[in-house]
Amino acid sequence: MHGQNGGTQGIDNDLAAQSFDNVGAWILGRNMFGPVRGPWKDDSWKGWWGDNPPYHTPVFVLTHHARSPLTMEGGTTFHFVTDGLQSALKKAKEAAKGKDVRIGGGVSVIRQYLAADQIDEMHLAVSPVFLGEGENLFSGINLPKLGFTLSGTVPGENATHVFIKKG
Numbered sequence: 001m002h003g004q005n006g007g008t009q010g011i012d013n014d015l016a017a018q019s020f021d022n023v024g025a026w027i028l029g030r031n032m033f034g035p036v037r038g039p040w041k042d043d044s045w046k047g048w049w050g051d052n053p054p055y056h057t058p059v060f061v062l063t064h065h066a067r068s069p070l071t072m073e074g075g076t077t078f079h080f081v082t083d084g085l086q087s088a089l090k091k092a093k094e095a096a097k098g099k100d101v102r103i104g105g106g107v108s109v110i111r112q113y114l115a116a117d118q119i120d121e122m123h124l125a126v127s128p129v130f131l132g133e134g135e136n137l138f139s140g141i142n143l144p145k146l147g148f149t150l151s152g153t154v155p156g157e158n159a160t161h162v163f164i165k166k167g
Contacts, residue, residue: 024099
């Protein structure tokens with residue numbers, strides 16, 4: 001997947017690749033960027049992905065601790081946003097230049113953008129993997145009340161892909 005060795009071809013891979021179409025910027029939570037907690041000790045952590053992350057766009061990382069932008073290979077620059085969700089969204093929309101802004105997670109970040117009514121469609125890949133307790137993405141969130149409806153499902157090799165959108 002994402003041009004790396006060892007992946008598989010098929011519906012799951014095709015939908016993952018398609019999910020990058022028309023994305024002009026991403027927003028991630030700090031935990032999606034890396035395992036470093038609290039203030040940054042230094043700039044040595046550069047993400048999970050090596051020198052060429054899969055994003056190839058500006059990525060805005062929500063954090064409570066400032067850090068200088070990090071430019072990587074392939075067009076990815078991580079910007080660390082300390083002044084909240086709306087600021088990150090404004091910066092991401094400007095950087096996307098009319099393309100989509102993708103909220104890449106984690107669960108807390110997606111829940112906050114849902115509660116702020118800032119998400120208009122979602123692609124969920126539901127896979128029967130048990131990883132412990134985790135966070136419940138939709139706990140206390142009423143998707144129909146927010147205007148979401150099911151727009152389609154696609155069975156894949158290892159996941160069922162669920163598409164929901166507003167109105």
